[in-house]
Amino acid sequence: MTTATPVTILVDADACPVKDEIYRVAARYRAQVRIVSNSPFRIPDDPRVQRIVVDDGFDAADDWIAENAGPKTVVITADILLADRCLKSGARVLAHNGKPFDKASIGSAIAVRAIMADLRSGMDGPGGGPPPFSKADRSRFLQALDREMVKLSR
Template identity: 55%
Template sequence: MSSVTPPAITIFVDADACPVKDEVYRVAGRHGACVVVVANSFITVPREPWIERVIVSDKLDAADDWIAERAGPQTVVVTADVPLASRCVKAGASVLAPTGKPFTESSIGMALATRDLMQSLREAGAVTGGPKPFSPKDRSAFLGALDRALMRLRRNAQGA
């Protein structure tokens, strides 16, 4: 067993429309992870030394760019934004949707294709509804997925 402290795990939250911020704080606190909440406007966060709020400009994709530039192997990114998820997966980050669905190297291509298809159908007027409402089942799945992602990163850091 090494006496070297493994690098801190950081969770980046694409916060403007994220329904699971409170769950992120709770799980991160249990695991000793840092949380960075990134938004285009002021957002209230708990006053904890391990939680940081970053407010970026209101320029299109400013929050996505900020997160993608910092994502890497010791990070978890929480986002429903598929293009951002793709950028972060390519950077080596663990990426979770608020529903708990992981974005991985093997799933991101299909997620991008589905997103593009749905956008085309919406633009053509074929699809008028949005995503299904966020449910307690989604919240529970997210909690489990975030817990597993943090445990995996901790094991990997200790084994390195």
């Protein structure tokens, strides 16, 4: 009897507001979790959860995640360009608010990102930023991660 390869959740952790939710869902599905960052984070005492601290190089965490993403992987990130790289590796990708990135939506997400960068560059002073993270975002994320885990656990 062969055992199936476990699902791995790769977390772009430096600005991730849903780490506790990821740990809970991962425990339920017995998934591996890799918390990837430029600085150490407290993680649960669980053999399935591993902290990966990369050097401070530009995009070092993104590079590690992209290089380790694959078909049995869920990547959690708000970084659209990282999401694109991971989708090309066959991974499933979710934003912190539960919004899935997929091959059909990533092109328009990259275009909107470029437009917003152009708009911000023309502003005087600091610009806006994402809206505050809400309870609805947290709930939507939990539902989306659970859906992805069900799909990958089959």
